[in-house]
Amino acid sequence: MNKEKFYENIRKKLNGFKKEEVDGIIEYYDELVNDKIESGLSEEEVISSFGDIDDMINEIKANLVMERSEKREANVLKNFLIILGVISSPILLPLAIVFSLVFFIILLVIVILLFSFSVSAIAVLLSVVLASIELIFTSREIGLTLILLGSGLIASSLLWFITIEIFRLGKYLLNAINKLFIQKLKKKKNKGEMQSV
Amino acid sequence: MYNIMYKEAGMKTQLKKGLLDICVLAALIEEDSYGYKLIQDTKDLLDISESTLYPVLRRLEKAKYLRSYKKEYNGRLRKYYRITKDGIDYARSFSKEWEKLFKIYKYIEEKLDYEQRKIL
Numbered sequence: 001m002n003k004e005k006f007y008e009n010i011r012k013k014l015n016g017f018k019k020e021e022v023d024g025i026i027e028y029y030d031e032l033v034n035d036k037i038e039s040g041l042s043e044e045e046v047i048s049s050f051g052d053i054d055d056m057i058n059e060i061k062a063n064l065v066m067e068r069s070e071k072r073e074a075n076v077l078k079n080f081l082i083i084l085g086v087i088s089s090p091i092l093l094p095l096a097i098v099f100s101l102v103f104f105i106i107l108l109v110i111v112i113l114l115f116s117f118s119v120s121a122i123a124v125l126l127s128v129v130l131a132s133i134e135l136i137f138t139s140r141e142i143g144l145t146l147i148l149l150g151s152g153l154i155a156s157s158l159l160w161f162i163t164i165e166i167f168r169l170g171k172y173l174l175n176a177i178n179k180l181f182i183q184k185l186k187k188k189k190n191k192g193e194m195q196s197v
Numbered sequence: 198m199y200n201i202m203y204k205e206a207g208m209k210t211q212l213k214k215g216l217l218d219i220c221v222l223a224a225l226i227e228e229d230s231y232g233y234k235l236i237q238d239t240k241d242l243l244d245i246s247e248s249t250l251y252p253v254l255r256r257l258e259k260a261k262y263l264r265s266y267k268k269e270y271n272g273r274l275r276k277y278y279r280i281t282k283d284g285i286d287y288a289r290s291f292s293k294e295w296e297k298l299f300k301i302y303k304y305i306e307e308k309l310d311y312e313q314r315k316i317l
Binding site for chain 2: 035050059060
């Protein structure tokens with residue numbers, strides 16, 4: 001394989017990653033390839049010195065997801081799918097199953113919690129507004145109505161606050177699971193070696 | 198709770214990650230360097246692979262422990278890395294931390310030695 005073919009291969013296999021991420025990888029490898037050629041290796045030898053390309057790509061993917069997970073704007077679902085793709089080899093199937101199960105159970109719990117809290121937040125808001133309207137028309141007690149409305153708004157915003165916090169905590173948790181499984185994956189792949197970082 | 202589990206599972210890899218970072222930084226203290234040379238220079242210590250070095254460099258640059266620049270070499274551009282003041286400070290604090298660890302290591306060795314003599 002010559003180097004152009006090699007880069008084309010990397011690009012193809014990293015399809016779906018951001019352009020700047022892929023460009024960075026290619027630039028890095030191109031420099032290494034040139035340096036290795038200048039140290040006396042042939043192009044062929046250099047390319048094969050990187051080992052199996054699929055192993056290499058899997059490690060690159062895992063590293064990219066790891067890097068993404070450190071950022072706040074990480075897309076946990078997309079990262080999950082990438083990791084699942086990396087694990088998809090038959091030997092790692094048990095790991096893939098455990099990973100998917102853990103991920104989806106937590107995701108399900110979070111979605112249910114988010115749903116119930118946001119629904120109750122809306123329900124509290126609606127009922128309090130309706131009750132206030134009713135109260136002001138039937139009793140004309142402005143003070144009482146304001147108290148009712150005020151406490152309703154506080155309760156509702158509290159519920160919203162909890163909803164948002166659950167969302168953030170959920171994202172954090174799923175991110176942590178992604179990272180944990182990348183580490184597990186790397187440990188499995190090159191056991192005992194220093195490079196299994 | 199989960200956080201603790203997570204941390205424990207990752208401690209060993211965390212340690213290795215830290216060692217990689219510090220070795221790459223240390224390799225840059227004397228002079229600026231580039232990918233291939235960094236691998237050659239730290240090979241005896243770490244057996245670092247090409248695909249492992251890349252995220253290390255990215256991480257260190259993001260942490261502002263080093264910065265990169267491109268320089269022409271042999272008709273092409275090569276990316277060089279230079280350690281920053283923050284990077285040197287980090288290396289220094291790391292080495293201080295290990296002085297303490299080394300004392301603990303010696304203490305453990307001493308106790309193990311004692312245990313050994315007791316058996317004999």
